[in-house]
Amino acid sequence: MAKLKTSIVIFGASGDLAQRKLIPALFTQFCKRRLPKDFEIVGFARTDWDHKAFRKTMHDALKTYSADVLTEKLWEKFEPHLHYIQGDLTVDKDFATLNSFLGELETEKGGNRLYYLSIAPRFFEVTVEALGKQDMARATPDSGWRRLVIEKPFGTDLASAQSLNKAVHNVFEEHQIYRIDHYLGKETAQNILFFRFANIMFEPVWNRNYIDHVQISVTESVDVGHRAGYYDDAGVLRDMFQNHLLQLLALTAMEPPASFEADAIRNEKVKTFMAVRPVTEETAFTDTVRAQYRTYRDAEGVAKESQTATYAALKLYVDNWRWQDVPFYLRSGKALKEKVSEIVIYFRSPPHIMFPIAEGEEIAPNVLHIRIQPDEGIHLRFEVKVPDTPANTRSVDMEFHYDDDFGEDALPDAYERLILDAINGDASLFTRSDGIEASWRIIDPIIEAWSSKKAPPLHYYEEDSWGPYAAEELLADDGRVWLIDGDEA
């Protein structure tokens, strides 16, 4: 049987994400000949455009944001696949128009459809409902598949995530749903599983017997910028922790899945989330730090008395055999000194030091840095004897840099991978409904503790710093320091 046409429908096609990420990702995959042979891209938004205006705007967007991937010759071949339907997400008739337009593009046999919700979260439910009403979600073996890609944030707490899951499940089955966390599309995040499970050396020591603690830092130098309106409601826990940081934690802490199948991987992640010890009102004081950068309240759209945290540091525990009592320190914030995402595995010291080192001196423990971005790579710090000394030791680094081994442009944008996986029906890098809910179960109690009358204090930090002093203390109280790439930060 001839292959059916695949249509990629982008709801919110006039928005930022479509221009900065989705169209460039689709164009790049087209250039790499990875899109289905027979495909169409249909933009849907309120903006008053026709096909021509849509094509021109997307061409301009590529020039602005992704000039490096734009080849005019290939664009000429790509452009005729772009279409545009002007419509309102709250008007059923507009979905009917879209449906019949898609029908015209497809053959009478039908076609595959990927619906991409690149829209404000308050429109998720109404859009899914409208797709249901027009019978646009039902797939039959002959008519082709139907899939739904949903951008973050998926809910604002456990209850809203559950209710969104319910609304989406009224129309789509779980296997049709692809919930995006773009961190999972990053090569360096995917590589964590390969590093752990495609090598024999690390897994035997990847546990409480050899690991002292783990640090996960996702620091950002940008401030909230023009997203202040959204951000002031969300805050750093919803914006970064519930999704990106917890996903990094899961990849670091999960048990080895039995296969590379989407559900085998996602089962292990959910088990890990379920083992995370919930923060209580009491431990919110000892194990969490919330802070705001000093000029945050000056931003347009931020409440004058805003208590929203733009920075958080957490100490979490994963209560299972592998990780009992090993602290996982997580931190993330805006307006910090540098943009760095890194996982640090800090090993224990050797049980006995036989070398005659001077009193008060110590042999530094081994440290593994998994750098997610920038300067992507992996560093392993270990001890060597300093030449021409009787027994002095020094730390050195064994380093892997993607740039060196794979060339400068080897790392694709996360969206390239994610959108292609959704088209190909591979859900491994997408979050399942129980995974979303399990991650909210970790974050909800912290949000609750932070908004209660007995909340821990809101600290303040200078822009361009590494965050509040209280976050240093969180580790100092345990005799530890934050590390980034081997330096104290």
Ligand code: BG6
């Ligand atoms: C998004 C957050 O999910 O991730 C943003 O909403 C944040 O606030 C961004 O800036 C960070 O992504 P990246 O890929 O630049 O680390």
